[in-house]
Amino acid sequence: MVSLTRRPPIVDKATQDLLRPLLGRSRAFYLFAGLLTILVTWFLYTWYLQLTLGLGVTAMRTPVGAAWGVYIAQFVFFVGLAHGGIAVAAAIRLLKLKNYAPVGRMGEVLTVISLAMAGLSITVDMGRPDRVFNLVLYWPFRIGTSPLSWDVTVIIIYFTLSAGFLWLTLRRDLAELAGRFPRLAPLYRLLSIGYRPDENAKTEKMAWWLSIAICFLIVMLSGGVVPWIFGLMSSRPGWFSALAGPYFLTAAISSAIAAVIAVAAILRKVYRWQPYLGPQVFKGLGTFLGVATMFYVYMIFAEQLTMRYSAPISEFMVSEILFDGAYAGLFWPMVLLGFILPSLVLLGQAFRPKWFSITRTAVAASVIVVAFWIKRFLIVVPSLLRPLLPFPQGSYTPSWVEWSIVAGILALAVLLFTLFLKVFPIMEIEKHE
Amino acid sequence: MNEALGSFIVPPSATGFVILAVIAAPVAFLLMGALFGGPRNIRVPVLFLGVLGLLVSGTIVGFAVIGTLLSHVLPG
Numbered sequence: 001m002v003s004l005t006r007r008p009p010i011v012d013k014a015t016q017d018l019l020r021p022l023l024g025r026s027r028a029f030y031l032f033a034g035l036l037t038i039l040v041t042w043f044l045y046t047w048y049l050q051l052t053l054g055l056g057v058t059a060m061r062t063p064v065g066a067a068w069g070v071y072i073a074q075f076v077f078f079v080g081l082a083h084g085g086i087a088v089a090a091a092i093r094l095l096k097l098k099n100y101a102p103v104g105r106m107g108e109v110l111t112v113i114s115l116a117m118a119g120l121s122i123t124v125d126m127g128r129p130d131r132v133f134n135l136v137l138y139w140p141f142r143i144g145t146s147p148l149s150w151d152v153t154v155i156i157i158y159f160t161l162s163a164g165f166l167w168l169t170l171r172r173d174l175a176e177l178a179g180r181f182p183r184l185a186p187l188y189r190l191l192s193i194g195y196r197p198d199e200n201a202k203t204e205k206m207a208w209w210l211s212i213a214i215c216f217l218i219v220m221l222s223g224g225v226v227p228w229i230f231g232l233m234s235s236r237p238g239w240f241s242a243l244a245g246p247y248f249l250t251a252a253i254s255s256a257i258a259a260v261i262a263v264a265a266i267l268r269k270v271y272r273w274q275p276y277l278g279p280q281v282f283k284g285l286g287t288f289l290g291v292a293t294m295f296y297v298y299m300i301f302a303e304q305l306t307m308r309y310s311a312p313i314s315e316f317m318v319s320e321i322l323f324d325g326a327y328a329g330l331f332w333p334m335v336l337l338g339f340i341l342p343s344l345v346l347l348g349q350a351f352r353p354k355w356f357s358i359t360r361t362a363v364a365a366s367v368i369v370v371a372f373w374i375k376r377f378l379i380v381v382p383s384l385l386r387p388l389l390p391f392p393q394g395s396y397t398p399s400w401v402e403w404s405i406v407a408g409i410l411a412l413a414v415l416l417f418t419l420f421l422k423v424f425p426i427m428e429i430e431k432h433e
Numbered sequence: 434m435n436e437a438l439g440s441f442i443v444p445p446s447a448t449g450f451v452i453l454a455v456i457a458a459p460v461a462f463l464l465m466g467a468l469f470g471g472p473r474n475i476r477v478p479v480l481f482l483g484v485l486g487l488l489v490s491g492t493i494v495g496f497a498v499i500g501t502l503l504s505h506v507l508p509g
Contacts, residue, residue: 051506123499130504133496144449154456160488161460167484168477194480205471206481213463220456 015429020271021421022181029422036415043408046401047124055127057401065394066384070406071125073377076226077255078118078413079155080248080372083222084256085110086162088285090211090218100284102277102427103264108166109420110259115159117413124405147232150225158217165210168203171195173429184423223249230379237314238307238383247299254292255372258365261285263417265362267426276427279358283349286361290346293368297339314388321382326395330374338371 016023050057060069088107092100123129135152142149174192178185223245230236231244241247261282268277307319322331342364349356385394398406420426443451468478 048506051503052508128507130500130507132503133500136493136496142449143453144446146449150449150452153453156489156492157457157460159492160485163488164481164484168481194476196476199474199477201472202474202477206467206477209463209467209470213460213467216459216463217456224456225452 014276017271017273018276018425018427018429019177019180020273021426022177022184022423024271029418033415033418036411036418039408039411040415043405043412046404046408050124050401050405051129057399059396059399059402061394061396063387064391066381066396068125068380068384069396070377070398070402071121073373073380074406074409075118075121075125076248076376076379077373078114078121079226080222080252080255080376081259082111082114082118082158082162082256083218083249083252084254085114085260086165086214087218087253088257088260089165090214093207093211094215099278099280102273103260103281103285105166105169105426105428106263106267107256107260108162108169109417109426110256110263111162112159112166113413113416113420115155115162116416117409118155119159120409120412124409147225147228151229154217154221154225158214158221161210161214161217165207165214167191168210169207169428170424171203172200173425176429177425187423218252219249222252230383235388236383237312237386237388238318239379241303241306243299243303247296247303250292250296250299251372251375254289254296255369257285257289257292258368258372261289261365262362262369265358265365267421268358273427279356282358282361283353283356286346286365287350289365289368290343290350293339293343294347297335297343300335300339314386317393318382318386321385322378325382326385327378327382331378334371334374334378338367338374342367342371 058069059065060067085107088100089104089111091097092104123132126132135149139149139153143153171192172195174188175195178188178192181188227244227248230239231241234240264277264281267273304319304322307315308323321327345360345364349361381396385396468482
């Protein structure tokens, strides 16, 4: 990519270590990126099939069946990742948690990419995505009454602020790197346009204010407008609930912290960043994740108790699909192996420090990420299978087209993260210097 | 009675505006804090506002571009 001989020597070891992804030219990296590109190409092909043949190639059906499926589950999953990711970065700045600073930018990047993937997941779910501009065109007529319009509006505000926040905190590093990477220098100079070292104090202060704004938006979006798409629908048993906001918010924060732990552990191993991503980062985040996930298990218990004890029969039937019906095979492993077991591992490590292991923490966090994906699926689908209207209960098993598209969007997210890693510093260089 | 009073204060057709105001007002206030608070510097806030403007316009234009491109793929 960039010729090593043309680059001025990097004398500082910490900087050289942190720039390893930009300097490296390992075959494994390009193989990995190539594999992801193949998956993304497959996604584009299957989406083309869906566009030309119609949503009939999916397993989504209405009125009997599920009108929303894995695409919407994936949308909620990515929105959750987006919120927790930058929540970590914002909390580090607000509370001055210097130990956790190395994972701050990872959270910021995770947020921006996840939001873009959330938007893509919604787009592939649309029967006529060519009318996507109608969101803007008819915005004034819809914003008064449509939770979907609130959602789009707040997501755009959130995306804008998060990307702006990332840009602001990247400027100093990019200005520094422009002299070291001649081929990338035009891009770095464009993004750090007008940078002067005397602006650092102002940038820090702006980032502090923006952190509060972002934390507020996280509560309003992940604990507000996104869950209200579901929670305000009285016609759907299982969704219509005042618990929806805190339920989604807890899931968002837990899943994103789990993702940050998994990503940080992988990067630590691959780029030999042991001195910069110390065990205390994983210990702290792991303990918080264990507590948050256990709190989420408590919320599942509270929700299911309400649905089963004396609720209307339709609520009970949705709960029954999870407890003993078509999705029991997903629900029980998710609760027991996906939430409770990893949480106990993480909390056990917190109480007995000698049990602590970064690998175990990363595995527990990865399992929790998968469990939260399944949970989003179980939020979306079973309620749609049991409508209040007089239709029989439907069934839903995603088609190969849907699985291909879901896998392709996940691959695209990983590919974008990998490309970011190759072009920009994923940890703040100045803080280590 | 309560329902009528509630509808008078926040008509159902305006619920979204109230929700957006509840969200946007604190964000706008905090954004003002970011732009005008702290060390005096006009350049960074102006650049930041420029980036926000570019991102919002880019998103809106992106919707139009994606819609137009997909209209060529969709049959009929």
